[in-house]
Amino acid sequence: xxxxxxxxxxxxxxxxxxxxxxxxxxxxxxxxxxxxxxxxxxxxxxxxxxxxxxxxxxxxxxxxxxxxxxxxxxxxxxxxxxxxxxxxxxxxxxxxxxxxxxxxxxxxxxxxxxxxxxxxxxxxxxxxxxxxxxxxxxxxxxxxxxxxxxxxxxxxxxxxxxxxxxxxxxxxxxxxxxxxxxxxxxxxxxxxxxxxxxxxxxxxxxxxxxxxxxxxxxxxxxxxxxxxxxxxxxxxxxxxxxxxxxxxxxxxxxxxxxxxxxxxxxxxxxxxxxxxxxxxxxxxxxxxxxxxxxxxxxxxxxxxxxxxxxxxxxxxxxxxxxxxxxxxxxxxxxxxxxxxxxxxxxxxxxxxxxxxxxxxxxxxxxxxxxxxxxxxxxxxxxxxxxxxxxxxxxxxxxxxxxxxxxxxxxxxxxxxxxxxxxxxxxxxxxxxxxxxxxxxxxxxxxxxxxxxxxxxxxxxxxxxxxxxxxxxxxxxxxxxxxxxxxxxxxxxxxxxxxxxxxxx
Amino acid sequence: xxxxxxxxxxxxxxxxxxxxxxxxxxxxxxxxxxxxxxxxxxxxxxxxxxxxxxxxxxxxxxxxxxxxxxxxxxxxxxxxxxxxxxxxxxxxxxxxxxxxxxxxxxxxxxxxxxxxxxxxxxxxxxxxxxxxxxxxxxxxxxxxxxxxxxxxxxxxxxxxxxxxxxxxx
Numbered sequence: 001x002x003x004x005x006x007x008x009x010x011x012x013x014x015x016x017x018x019x020x021x022x023x024x025x026x027x028x029x030x031x032x033x034x035x036x037x038x039x040x041x042x043x044x045x046x047x048x049x050x051x052x053x054x055x056x057x058x059x060x061x062x063x064x065x066x067x068x069x070x071x072x073x074x075x076x077x078x079x080x081x082x083x084x085x086x087x088x089x090x091x092x093x094x095x096x097x098x099x100x101x102x103x104x105x106x107x108x109x110x111x112x113x114x115x116x117x118x119x120x121x122x123x124x125x126x127x128x129x130x131x132x133x134x135x136x137x138x139x140x141x142x143x144x145x146x147x148x149x150x151x152x153x154x155x156x157x158x159x160x161x162x163x164x165x166x167x168x169x170x171x172x173x174x175x176x177x178x179x180x181x182x183x184x185x186x187x188x189x190x191x192x193x194x195x196x197x198x199x200x201x202x203x204x205x206x207x208x209x210x211x212x213x214x215x216x217x218x219x220x221x222x223x224x225x226x227x228x229x230x231x232x233x234x235x236x237x238x239x240x241x242x243x244x245x246x247x248x249x250x251x252x253x254x255x256x257x258x259x260x261x262x263x264x265x266x267x268x269x270x271x272x273x274x275x276x277x278x279x280x281x282x283x284x285x286x287x288x289x290x291x292x293x294x295x296x297x298x299x300x301x302x303x304x305x306x307x308x309x310x311x312x313x314x315x316x317x318x319x320x321x322x323x324x325x326x327x328x329x330x331x332x333x334x335x336x337x338x339x340x341x342x343x344x345x346x347x348x349x350x351x352x353x354x355x356x357x358x359x360x361x362x363x364x365x366x367x368x369x370x371x372x373x374x375x376x377x378x379x380x381x382x383x384x385x386x387x388x389x390x391x392x393x394x395x396x397x398x399x400x401x402x403x404x405x406x407x408x409x410x411x412x413x414x415x416x417x418x419x420x421x422x423x424x425x426x427x428x429x430x431x432x433x434x435x436x437x438x439x440x441x442x443x444x445x446x447x448x449x450x451x452x453x454x455x456x457x458x459x460x461x462x463x464x465x466x467x468x469x470x471x472x473x474x475x476x477x478x479x480x481x482x483x484x485x486x487x488x489x490x491x492x493x494x495x496x497x498x499x500x501x502x503x504x
Numbered sequence: 505x506x507x508x509x510x511x512x513x514x515x516x517x518x519x520x521x522x523x524x525x526x527x528x529x530x531x532x533x534x535x536x537x538x539x540x541x542x543x544x545x546x547x548x549x550x551x552x553x554x555x556x557x558x559x560x561x562x563x564x565x566x567x568x569x570x571x572x573x574x575x576x577x578x579x580x581x582x583x584x585x586x587x588x589x590x591x592x593x594x595x596x597x598x599x600x601x602x603x604x605x606x607x608x609x610x611x612x613x614x615x616x617x618x619x620x621x622x623x624x625x626x627x628x629x630x631x632x633x634x635x636x637x638x639x640x641x642x643x644x645x646x647x648x649x650x651x652x653x654x655x656x657x658x659x660x661x662x663x664x665x666x667x668x669x670x671x672x673x
Contacts, residue, residue: 018637164575165558172551390632394624490579
């Protein structure tokens with residue numbers, strides 16, 4: 001193993017490899033920061049460039065892209081309330097309020113540092129758990145996947161603070177929207193209303209662009225003003241304060257990284273769920289915060305950012321070990337491996353171990369490189385929040401619509417983005433969380449697929465969810481999460497009573 | 505709507521629209537085979553009591569208060585205090601929607617590249633009251649960015665508009 005690590009380091013430290021890594025990181029940062037593009041698009045677009053490369057060079061380029069995307073995505077999440085990629089959506093909850101308070105630099109500093117450290121934790125975990133991970137992932141059969149998805153949705157609804165019912169409602173609407181289109185199990189096209197564009201289902205990218213990017217522009221246009229409510233203090237906020245905050249709140253970063261690694265390793269669940277679960281766990285761990293979550297608590301930036309970068313290492317565990325991609329991004333990466341004649345699985349780990357370690361070293365170096373770039377430019381990036389809304393709205397709207405169109409080059413996707421923008425605006429207006437809607441949309445297919453598979457395997461016996469220990473555990477966690485607001489209230493009341501008694 | 509305070513009535517209408525959508529969804533679900541509708545129906549029927557509970561939290565009733573406290577640990581009044589109080593007139597919203605609809609319509613008719621500078625210029629000049637020079641500068645910077653990134657670097661063929669498809673070649 002040590003020998004393979006040395007070969008991995010040797011592969012990386014040549015001029016060509018370093019240039020590839022820097023190019024990959026730059027592309028990852030750019031694609032991560034521009035809403036609607038994301039790492040999957042970047043990895044897919046770069047595949048043709050790797051044709052003439054050695055396998056380890058292709059891996060370095062792809063590693064650079066994958067490691068830098070989340071870091072880039074956090075910048076637009078904090079500054080524009082528009083997640084560059086879906087996993088950065090949780091960062092907007094506290095990152096954007098911090099930007100509005102003129103602390104964009106601190107939020108970016110904390111986000112980038114948490115991303116780097118989370119990424120490194122994820123990569124270390126990748127190396128450490130490969131031998132045992134197979135057993136853990138195999139514990140998840142359809143009933144467990146179904147319960148995990150339900151638990152994810154409820155936990156995220158709870159993390160909407162005082163909007164639990166509204167979070168559940170938007171989650172259900174997200175599931176309903178997810179039902180539109182071809183149902184793989186039976187081959188039936190459902191709820192498409194005869195519109196050919198909807199027969200393949202609502203595409204995630206235009207829906208997310210509409211829901212997060214354009215709806216925010218509509219909201220800004222209706223409200224007026226500028227993104228930063230206190231633009232005068234932007235220059236005062238220092239990026240280094242954010243870096244310090246991560247080390248001060250190291251436990252938040254570690255817990256987030258743990259979530260990212262574990263959830264990332266569960267195929268199909270991915271970084272978005274990891275980031276939101278990490279965020280909701282942070283909210284639950286901190287019942288009496290100094291600054292309320294959702295109103296600019298720095299820990300609300302550290303938790304999701306550490307998770308969504310740690311998931312890169314985690315999602316590579318099933319990809320490399322079993323050939324099961326942990327995310328869309330790693331699914332495309334899997335294609336690159338196969339294109340270069342590398343067969344994932346035990347064979348890769350035994351016969352091509354140096355390649356695995358080349359990827360590990362490339363991911364580690366590029367996540368640090370991307371962070372250094374963001375930290376160096378954060379001051380200038382933060383200036384973006386001072387831009388008047390009337391410059392930002394038309395430019396971001398047009399770029400977002402091009403992004404919605406670009407992935408599938410389908411003009412109907414632009415219309416879908418607009419429809420979701422209007423839906424998203426009404427959600428903002430009436431304070432209905434968009435996050436649960438998004439997660440449900442992402443998890444909808446997976447949830448239904450696992451529900452149906454469970455029913456088929458167990459002859460429609462619903463009690464199966466109550467007879468398997470992991471499924472029951474997840475069910476109990478789901479029920480407990482729904483009672484959490486009441487529990488939190490009681491804890492707060494008890495604390496207040498104690499404080500009152502102590503002050504007497 | 506006497507049970508619901510005036511400031512919560514727009515939310516009640518929004519909730520009603522969601523309820524009607526869900527009822528419509530359930531009705532459409534019954535047109536599919538049992539295997540295709542099992543899970544959608546489960547989701548649809550779960551939605552109705554949740555929507556009704558949320559509806560109750562908007563009312564000035566004791567049960568509404570209790571539901572609100574159980575699910576959000578706050579009374580409806582406390583939630584009102586934390587809510588965004590920005591004045592949002594329907595007219596203002598409709599004007600912004602219209603701008604966005606015109607943008608999408610423009611893209612559909614004329615394509616991305618001609619509409620981008622026109623939209624950015626018009627918005628900045630007429631909504632932002634920027635100078636012609638500044639508006640033109642921003643319009644062409646945005647166009648250059650989109651053209652260089654998408655058409656040249658990424659080699660996407662951006663949509664050229666339905667009119668170009670009909671009359672272009």
